[in-house]
Amino acid sequence: VETWTEAVASPTLNYQWLFQVKMSHNGLPINLPLEENVLREIVEKAKDWGLMHGVGIRPFDTMNPNTLTIAPHALFPTPVPRKDFDELIRLQPALNLLMHKVAHDHKFLEKALGNTVLHDEFTKRTYEIYETVRKEGFAQDVSLGMFRSDYLPDTVRSLYLQVEINTISTSIASLASHVTELQSYILGELGYSHLLENMPDNNSLHLMSLGLVKTWEYFGNEKAVVLFLTEDVTANICDQRFMEYEIRKIQPKIKVLRVKFSDSAKFRLGSKKELLVDDQEVAVVYYRTAYTPELYKKGDWETRLLIERSTAVKCPSVQYHLAGTKKVQQVLALPGVVEQFFEDPSEAKAIRKLFTELYSLDLNEEGDKAYNLAFQLPENYVLKPQREGGGNNIYGKEIPNFLQSLGKERQAYILMGLISPRPTQNYLVSRASGDLPALETVVSELGIYGVILGSSKEILTNYQAGHMLRSKLSTSNEGGLAVGSGFLDSPYLV
Ligand code: ADP
Ligand code: MG
Ligand code: MG
Numbered sequence: 271v272e273t274w275t276e277a278v279a280s281p282t283l284n285y286q287w288l289f290q291v292k293m294s295h296n297g298l299p300i301n302l303p304l305e306e307n308v309l310r311e312i313v314e315k316a317k318d319w320g321l322m323h324g325v326g327i328r329p330f331d332t333m334n335p336n337t338l339t340i341a342p343h344a345l346f347p348t349p350v351p352r353k354d355f356d357e358l359i360r361l362q363p364a365l366n367l368l369m370h371k372v373a374h375d376h377k378f379l380e381k382a383l384g385n386t387v388l389h390d391e392f393t394k395r396t397y398e399i400y401e402t403v404r405k406e407g408f409a410q411d412v413s414l415g416m417f418r419s420d421y422l423p424d425t426v427r428s429l430y431l432q433v434e435i436n437t438i439s440t441s442i443a444s445l446a447s448h449v450t451e452l453q454s455y456i457l458g459e460l461g462y463s464h465l466l467e468n469m470p471d472n473n474s475l476h477l478m479s480l481g482l483v484k485t486w487e488y489f490g491n492e493k494a495v496v497l498f499l500t501e502d503v504t505a506n507i508c509d510q511r512f513m514e515y516e517i518r519k520i521q522p523k524i525k526v527l528r529v530k531f532s533d534s535a536k537f538r539l540g541s542k543k544e545l546l547v548d549d550q551e552v553a554v555v556y557y558r559t560a561y562t563p564e565l566y567k568k569g570d571w572e573t574r575l576l577i578e579r580s581t582a583v584k585c586p587s588v589q590y591h592l593a594g595t596k597k598v599q600q601v602l603a604l605p606g607v608v609e610q611f612f613e614d615p616s617e618a619k620a621i622r623k624l625f626t627e628l629y630s631l632d633l634n635e636e637g638d639k640a641y642n643l644a645f646q647l648p649e650n651y652v653l654k655p656q657r658e659g660g661g662n663n664i665y666g667k668e669i670p671n672f673l674q675s676l677g678k679e680r681q682a683y684i685l686m687g688l689i690s691p692r693p694t695q696n697y698l699v700s701r702a703s704g705d706l707p708a709l710e711t712v713v714s715e716l717g718i719y720g721v722i723l724g725s726s727k728e729i730l731t732n733y734q735a736g737h738m739l740r741s742k743l744s745t746s747n748e749g750g751l752a753v754g755s756g757f758l759d760s761p762y763l764v
Contacts, residue, residue: 297349300346310705313345314705316343319452324448325445326507326508327506330505341508342701343453344757346697347453347469348760350739358624361621361624365417368608370590370732372593373589374589379592381601390682393656403578403579408587410584411726411727413584413585413587414585414586415722416478418738420435420717421718424691425690429623436594440478441558445506445508446760448508450471453760469761473735479516479517483520488723493551494552495550497527498513501558525550529547531559531560532567532569532570574588583723597630600628600629626686641680648667651688652664652666652685661748663747665688692713693744694711695709696712698757699757711743713741714740714759716761718736719736720733
């Protein structure tokens with residue numbers, strides 16, 4: 271279909287095409303497609319600039335430590351309505367505080383996760399660690415949260431709705447800052463520098479790193495280290511290393527150590543429950559692993575418990591980890607629940623507005639209702655287990671069969687209304703895209719970072735910490751960078 275009239279006349283109305291027409295009326299004021307020679311040259315520039323300024327990853331296939339490749343990214347920024355962007359930024363400290371309060375409300379966690387722990391081994395083991403340290407008394411009552419709340423714009427309601435909030439191993443803060451700079455450079459090179467005023471600065475790298483620095487300062491032992499707890503091999507190495515370099519810039523006295531979660535022999539507790547790694551005391555443990563069962567090998571659960579028992583500040587503490595489960599997200603959306611955590615009703619109202627339909631699949635009337643909904647209109651829903659890192663959800667038509675096969679275990683899942691964002695057009699640059707990527711139809715997920723440091727008694731710091739945008743082909747279900755289908759992007763405010 272080439273024209274509006276043809277599209278409307280066509281027996282199979284091409285909705286994708288209609289969306290594109292709409293998009294060209296409120297999108298980025300750049301004429302697309304680019305001419306072939308312009309595209310070829312700008313992609314070459316994008317890759318060189320990106321590789322030289324930290325928009326890189328280790329190639330997934332080889333993980334060769336001598337090699338970096340360009341991180342998948344969109345060539346142009348993507349339109350995001352300014353009023354939505356400003357509102358989500360404004361709400362982030364309140365969301366940080368909500369997660370903090372949930373994590374410190376034992377009765378709430380116990381009730382919310384009661385059924386889940388019976389049917390999900392990973393949540394159960396995480397919860398057991400929480401119970402062990404809670405009963406012993408937390409050796410460190412301060413936790414560091416480095417969160418990211420993710421949103422998709424819903425076309426029908428014209429609203430940004432929360433996809434999830436991440437409380438463990440929240441990534442891409444460095445890449446997000448760098449890709450904003452990369453896209454600014456691209457706009458400039460193409461003669462669109464007047465558009466830069468609509469690209470908000472993105473200090474996610476600095477602000478997230480600052481969370482670790484502030485925590486180290488709070489800990490108050492100049493000799494203690496900041497520990498990055500890592501996977502055995504790290505594809506997202508630029509994202510992690512730049513935080514390390516940023517910490518060094520902010521506070522040169524800090525020593526950062528990278529230690530593998532699987533190196534269990536390195537960890538021990540001192541006589542006062544200090545966390546010692548190769549006999550160096552640890553001020554902060556920053557988890558860039560441990561968020562999903564595949565990342566735990568033999569002995570790693572014992573290491574997790576040992577760390578949680580220590581006086582080191584954990585990012586996140588096990589209770590923050592639990593507060594970030596999809597089950598907690600669903601429970602918060604029940605009538606009256608999020609409201610319990612806010613004194614100011616207008617704040618609770620603003621937060622509730624971010625929630626889409628979320629249902630439990632417990633074996634009761636409410637769960638049965640959701641179960642039936644999923645059977646009647648599966649294409650309107652996504653089914654989610656208690657997992658992180660992308661690639662774990664069940665979509666649309668696949669839901670009924672999958673649910674049927676689950677039996678009682680369905681209680682470990684939540685059902686969520688599918689959010690349908692309006693697509694835009696962009697070039698997606700990656701190692702695989704070659705020097706002439708095609709103009710693609712993409713949808714974009716906006717993430718807002720937040721940092722909070724505090725205990726059940728006091729909040730020491732709480733701020734919004736930058737943003738990120740991730741685009742994916744509108745035909746793919748998920749857009750995780752780690753699962754290979756996401757492209758770094760940044761907002762262009764309209
Ligand atoms: P994870 O913790 O694995 O990142 P998410 O809840 O973020 O889990 O889901 C992964 C991806 O699935 C999201 O980035 C998004 O692309 C897609 N997704 C999740 N929930 C929805 C939803 N309600 N509507 C549309 N897409 C969704
Ligand atoms: Mg997540
Ligand atoms: Mg996610």
